[in-house]
Amino acid sequence: MTRILYSLCGRDESRPFSPHCWKVSLALAHKGLDFIEKPVAFTEIPKLEGGFSRTVPILKDGDRLVRDSFDIALYLEDTYPDRPTLFGGEGGKALSRLVEGFSQTLIHPVLTKIAVKDIHDMLAEPDQVYFRESREARLGQTLEAFSAAREAALADLSLRLEPVRHTLKLQPFIGGATPLFADYILFGALQWARVTTGLALLPDEDPVALWFGRCLDLHGGMGRAVA
Amino acid sequence: MTRILYSLCGRDESRPFSPHCWKVSLALAHKGLDFIEKPVAFTEIPKLEGGFSRTVPILKDGDRLVRDSFDIALYLEDTYPDRPTLFGGEGGKALSRLVEGFSQTLIHPVLTKIAVKDIHDMLAEPDQVYFRESREARLGQTLEAFSAAREAALADLSLRLEPVRHTLKLQPFIGGATPLFADYILFGALQWARVTTGLALLPDEDPVALWFGRCLDLHGGMGRAVA
Numbered sequence: 001m002t003r004i005l006y007s008l009c010g011r012d013e014s015r016p017f018s019p020h021c022w023k024v025s026l027a028l029a030h031k032g033l034d035f036i037e038k039p040v041a042f043t044e045i046p047k048l049e050g051g052f053s054r055t056v057p058i059l060k061d062g063d064r065l066v067r068d069s070f071d072i073a074l075y076l077e078d079t080y081p082d083r084p085t086l087f088g089g090e091g092g093k094a095l096s097r098l099v100e101g102f103s104q105t106l107i108h109p110v111l112t113k114i115a116v117k118d119i120h121d122m123l124a125e126p127d128q129v130y131f132r133e134s135r136e137a138r139l140g141q142t143l144e145a146f147s148a149a150r151e152a153a154l155a156d157l158s159l160r161l162e163p164v165r166h167t168l169k170l171q172p173f174i175g176g177a178t179p180l181f182a183d184y185i186l187f188g189a190l191q192w193a194r195v196t197t198g199l200a201l202l203p204d205e206d207p208v209a210l211w212f213g214r215c216l217d218l219h220g221g222m223g224r225a226v227a
Numbered sequence: 228m229t230r231i232l233y234s235l236c237g238r239d240e241s242r243p244f245s246p247h248c249w250k251v252s253l254a255l256a257h258k259g260l261d262f263i264e265k266p267v268a269f270t271e272i273p274k275l276e277g278g279f280s281r282t283v284p285i286l287k288d289g290d291r292l293v294r295d296s297f298d299i300a301l302y303l304e305d306t307y308p309d310r311p312t313l314f315g316g317e318g319g320k321a322l323s324r325l326v327e328g329f330s331q332t333l334i335h336p337v338l339t340k341i342a343v344k345d346i347h348d349m350l351a352e353p354d355q356v357y358f359r360e361s362r363e364a365r366l367g368q369t370l371e372a373f374s375a376a377r378e379a380a381l382a383d384l385s386l387r388l389e390p391v392r393h394t395l396k397l398q399p400f401i402g403g404a405t406p407l408f409a410d411y412i413l414f415g416a417l418q419w420a421r422v423t424t425g426l427a428l429l430p431d432e433d434p435v436a437l438w439f440g441r442c443l444d445l446h447g448g449m450g451r452a453v454a
Contacts, residue, residue, distance in 0.1 A: 162333060
């Protein structure tokens with residue numbers, strides 16, 4: 001049986017970047033389940049598996065199709081209960097929803113702001129000219145002026161990560177002594193920023209940066225292998 | 228055996244307001260454990276139980292003394308394992324630390340800003356004169372001008388509660404179908420603001436306000452009984 005994870009990529013297939021797909025990659029590795037990752041472009045998603053989902057991740061596990069990162073994690077927990085747990089019980093399942101909310105409503109929006117300028121810098125030169133002209137017209141300021149706002153977004157990111165620093169004073173992972181799906185949720189967000197921007201968003205010695213480094217090393221360094 | 232919870236009050240003993248003490252009151256009720264609450268003034272705390280702790284809550288359970296709200300919750304979970312769980316397993320314990328961090332690093336600071344003007348309004352008239360003069364000198368603006376900043380703080384509070392709204396779309400309590408200690412953590416913060424300011428911080432129909440109402444009703448309405 002081939003287990004397939006459909007994920008997301010840009011022009012470069014070797015650099016899947018979707019935060020939600022990264023959560024699932026790590027969840028599968030956490031459960032010790034082999035899988036083949038098939039990164040696809042945005043426009044390819046509706047063609048997958050007979051139009052099963054408008055978004056990735058999609059997991060094909062034998063003849064089962066499952067979509068949505070959290071639903072996939074719940075599916076894996078139910079289907080492979082004898083493998084290492086992703087939630088550590090019912091309380092962990094419920095509270096992981098707050099971690100999901102934290103990541104998606106407070107962290108993702110700031111990361112989106114931070115990524116804009118690096119998207120420009122990743123483009124080929126003719127695209128950069130187009131990008132600068134169109135975006136500066138839209139923003140009403142130069143990209144350089146806008147990147148000053150990125151500095152503010154970085155400061156905002158740091159503030160918004162305070163709950164995680166509090167947690168990491170007490171334990172090495174959000175999940176406790178070892179990682180749980182909750183760690184992969186936040187990891188996915190920061191890995192998305194890492195792969196798309198290449199930026200170090202936090203000082204090396206920041207407890208969140210140290211935790212992120214520990215997550216990059218998990219499961220054979222699968223997160224670190226993509227840069 | 229008398230079980231005693233030392234908590235915090237202002238001039239009015241009937242209105243304990245410490246967020247951390249509220250967490251423990253609800254945790255004790257959750258476990259179905261009788262207790263006597265003894266609210267004390269700030270300056271009385273060092274005199275309690277032979278100087279056991281500089282802060283409340285302090286729980287005296289038979290001959291055991293325990294301090295710190297989270298440590299008390301862990302103690303109750305370990306000591307009364309056959310009573311309803313406060314954490315729902317090891318994952319819930321670990322993730323409750325992130326909820327603690329969320330409440331203390333993102334929600335408490337904003338609530339502190341919001342409370343300043345209402346503290347003034349709660350004071351007797353001579354104290355109000357002193358409070359206005361000293362605070363306006365310190366702030367460099369009138370209390371009325373500062374309360375404009377309070378409007379911004381209320382908006383900031385609403386933004387920072389987005390992760391909770393995300394969670395409440397999926398389940399009635401942070402802990403899932405029924406409350407866990409994680410609910411009491413955030414409840415404590417909002418109850419502290421409710422008791423000290425009397426303000427409705429959120430629109431009635433806000434999902435967080437509706438959840439807070441459900442929490443006020445828990446355990447015989449013990450939260451609602453103090454206003």
